[in-house]
Amino acid sequence: MAEATASTRRAPANPVLRAAAVGVLALAAVITVGLAWPNGEWSRSGAPLTVAGWAPYWQPEASLASFATNADVFAGVSVVAYSATAATSVVRYPSLTDESVDTFKTAAGEAGVPLLATVFDDAPPGAMAAILADPASRTAHVSTLFDIVRVGGFGGVDLDYETFAFEDARSTWATTRPNWISFLGELKSRLETIDAELVVSVPPVYDGGTTDDSGYWVYDHAAMGSIVDRIRVMAYDYSTTGGPPGPVAPIEWVQGLVDALVELVPPDKLDLGIPVYGYDWVVGVVGACPVDQAPEHDVISTARIARLVTERGWTPIWDTATAEPSIDYVDTLSGVDSTGAAATCTVNRTIRYLDARAVHARAYLAHRADLHGITIWALGYDDEATWQAVRWARRGEASWPPA
DSSP: OOOGGGOOOOOOOOOOHHHHHHHGGGGGGSSSSSOOOOOOOOOOSSSSSSSEEEETTTTTHHHHHHHTTTTOOOEEEEEEEEEEEEETEEOOOTSHHHHHHHHHHHHHHHOOEEEEEEEEEOOOTTTTHHHHSHHHHHHHHHHHHHHHHHTTTEEEEEEEEEEEHHHHHHHGGGHHHHHHHHHHHHHHHHHTTOOOEEEEEEEBBSSOSSSSTSSGGGGOHHHHHHTTEEEEEEOOOOTTTTTTSSSSOOHHHHHHHHHHHTTSSSSSGGGEEEOOEEEEEEEEEEEEEOTTTOOOOOOEHHHHHHHHHHHHOOOEEETTTTTEEEEEEEEEEEEEEEOOOOEEEEEEEEEEOOOOOHHHHHHHHHHHTTTTTEEEEOOOOOOOOHHHHHHHHHHTTSSSSSS
8 A cells, every 4th residue: 555545544532532632732732842741750660661573464565664673662563464354364465475574573582572463353343253262263263363373383372352342333242242251262372372462452441331422441451451451442533534624643642542541451451552644635626627626535644744844844743732744735636527627626634743852751641651552553654753852751851852
């Protein structure tokens, strides 16, 4: 997939909390340069903040380059490699070659960090829930995943199973929830025999309840915390191209979900997912556009935005309340209409995204919350400044860029 159209596979956050968070400006007073915090004695109680990243199958070269260049800060890397469509059908994505996987294994080995196999649930709605509900198919799925790790020589597995949360009816969640936990327990027991890790990548919850306002409680985050090695919380896609322009991961929303999660899960089992991309919305069109240039919303990587800022002379506007930048710009499209006559239109667009300053704010938030670490979605969408900001946050520096 082209860099400019980064895939996310993520759904918008809880709409009730979205509405509340937009109007809250409590952190605005302390977010001045990056994310500034009140003065006072404080020290991180756990080990230094760890860093991991997802390496998408559609851009192995770019993600490998990102990892290799910054391997010194990584504690692990996950290659998004496998698609689960049935209990015993978990196959590698065709575009990811043996050579690419072997190259990642070599790079991870040289860096002394585990390479995990990320598995996406690509089964139809209801299918994975049915697999988990039946003890025989559940065990078959556990065995299939175990063999991928064992035979493939991976350091563990990272499960990104979203279909039963985003596509199955919420009325099914109460039934799926305990089956999911039973599945994780069974898989963990198998993986322990080969000293392999079990990691889950899941959307957030906002409290310990099971209401419509509680977030994605189908996963039972508290129970997962007692089983898995790590929970990666996908703290992004607060706004997407499926709705109006807005922040991708507003800082107060991120702080709120972190506050909720640490009440349910030991902080040293939590990794905060941080995006390095944004959304480019069409907000208005004047004129008749060429027939082959219909304006569309888009997904755009942080690295590409940085290049466009330089090439086009854009000036990003920092929003203190959300701790994210935005860019408004105009495109003029010229060509012909369906009859072959000349056609020209002016397209007003807006980009909301995370740059290095925004990444630092969220990484430092994770540092202050004593979380185990952060995980970057996705390797290859980042730029050099991203990693400078990450290093700064890991050192406990409260603001970015440095004075």
